[in-house]
Amino acid sequence: MKFYIQKERLIKSVQDVMKAVASRTTIPILVGIKIDATEEGVAFTGSDSDISIKSFIPKEEDDLEIVDIVETGSIVLQARFFGEIVKKLPEAIVEIVVEDQFKTIIRSGNAEFVIHGLDAEEYPRLPQIEEEKSYTMPTDLLKTLIKQTVFAVSTSETRPILTGVNWTFANNELTAVATDSHRLALKKAPLQSNIENNSVYNIVIPGKSLNELTKVLEDSNEPIQFVVTENQILFKAKNLLFFSRLLEGKYPDTSKLVPTESNTDVKLNSKDFLQAVDRASLLAREGKNNVIKFSTLEAGTIEISSYTPEIGKVVEKVKSLAMDGEEIKISFSAKYMMDALRAIDGTEVTIYFTGAMRPFIIKSNVDESILQLLLPVRTF
């Protein structure tokens, strides 16, 4: 194997696939990045066996030569060293040559690294995915959908299925739901599909995979394709493949959790309310649960407060934009409320309460596609 490559493109591809490389692994060769030089260009692959990322650099792009392939071939190089080496190379062009015994030379300007490679034949193959169920969506919409839901997954392994985000495909619409059983985030988005409208599919994608995916996807409204199989999902962007395994098991039916009517509706300026909750949480954080109190007062005002015996208390009045229905006093996690408000991207939100002991929902006033639900905490 021997090729010359533009350093900046090499750095970008290596950084992308590094996101799939685990520092510790039970499969030793997965500490490496696989490099495949073919007549078409060079592909880099990283994997921790849950997530696999393949980044391709074509020989030419827009009539400019990016890679000069002298001899095709494959090698696996230790990801950590390879990643650091490429970042620090002196010149804009890098030469990579594999000699006998997987000995690999990386040359740029007057700098020459000779490192021990590993046999590419031993690197696991990427999942073979047939493009049976295939969907597309603009990349930035997919990133938004992920960011508005993934934060609500459970971080505890007691119910592993809740560490994933539930994606339901139906009627050319994707519904993503995440819950850790204390709060729930839901986002809907339209999509294009190659399959019949009336088929419903339901998968659970590990939250970690989705977090890594948002890091490697460009911000663009170019369509991204995803292909679903029984135990894998593959995202296909330009020159990038991202594979994730799916979680096994049945995701709980969350549709009945979401109340359909409310007794108290409070419309608020999202930013003012978020900052008031943030201030109230300063003292509440000390107690483990980070719980604050929310009470409606007269004249459309609400009061947010928290009290920690050792430290003190904080009280703040916030003017609502509109208030309807019964008075309410309710307590909830300040952190979960802030997460929910940050996920709802909008200047105004309405909170719909049905009672101090009942889950309540927070919605944008302009965007029907997102819903956040919180469970109250018993304190009053």
Add this chain to the structure above:
Amino acid sequence: MKFYIQKERLIKSVQDVMKAVASRTTIPILVGIKIDATEEGVAFTGSDSDISIKSFIPKEEDDLEIVDIVETGSIVLQARFFGEIVKKLPEAIVEIVVEDQFKTIIRSGNAEFVIHGLDAEEYPRLPQIEEEKSYTMPTDLLKTLIKQTVFAVSTSETRPILTGVNWTFANNELTAVATDSHRLALKKAPLQSNIENNSVYNIVIPGKSLNELTKVLEDSNEPIQFVVTENQILFKAKNLLFFSRLLEGKYPDTSKLVPTESNTDVKLNSKDFLQAVDRASLLAREGKNNVIKFSTLEAGTIEISSYTPEIGKVVEKVKSLAMDGEEIKISFSAKYMMDALRAIDGTEVTIYFTGAMRPFIIKSNVDESILQLLLPVRTF
């Protein structure tokens, strides 16, 4: 105590004095920040008993009112909460009131915090310092002097005196020396003094104190005054006092360590050499000692290399700008060389070697006031 204060000034002062507040302390009241409201303004004090910082906010500055003192008094507030609260207050003006039992109210806009304060009478007094030996220097020169030496202090407590920087005052010149016994950094700077020229004083300031000092000092060429006593040094900038204890004990005589002649002089482009050393260190880092080899070749070229059996090797040739004297092969710590090159602020450096087993020095070609010394490592 009751006053109104501009939030931005309050935040800045609290952040400055926070740098002296330790998260753990054997003197419980030192987890707090002391606030003193007088007719002249408000002072904030933080201390971990090694370092004490006092930041003063005057009532007026440039004819603008910054503080409105309604009632003078003092209180101590838990630094961590107070620091977070002031940063998140909603309005530009903050009211602070102490009521009965040290109960303290912090009010801004509609937000009101009520926190338990502590008795300011129990807060330790700052050292009383008589301005016997007093020096001044431009603030930015002092910051440069600190940054060019403090990185070389020892981080090990086996010889506590080496965790400090040795400052010698003589003939209106300050000489700062730091060494961890593997390398040494030396910087000289002129200063003004109120004492006789022929007196020599010698102190050792903890490296940690100097690091914190550079963080709170503004970048400016305004003079900063410092006052030295037997066991304390006080730095006086505008509205800021910074106290540090001095280290006890005798600092080793380092003057004999520095070779006065050399057998091989190599002049290099500082940036090119630094980057080559950085690349060579990538593989060397894996072995604990981070040692690289430096060899002179023919035709004014040097070779930098490192070899780690499990990973591979790196070799790089660097063209010197000039080379004089005998050939040399020498090994040294890549990290220490990079620290030294970064401290010498200049485009060209000369390395003066006296032999493969002898300490060698690195100097700027334009700035005589700084010298870096490294001990070689035996490998050839």
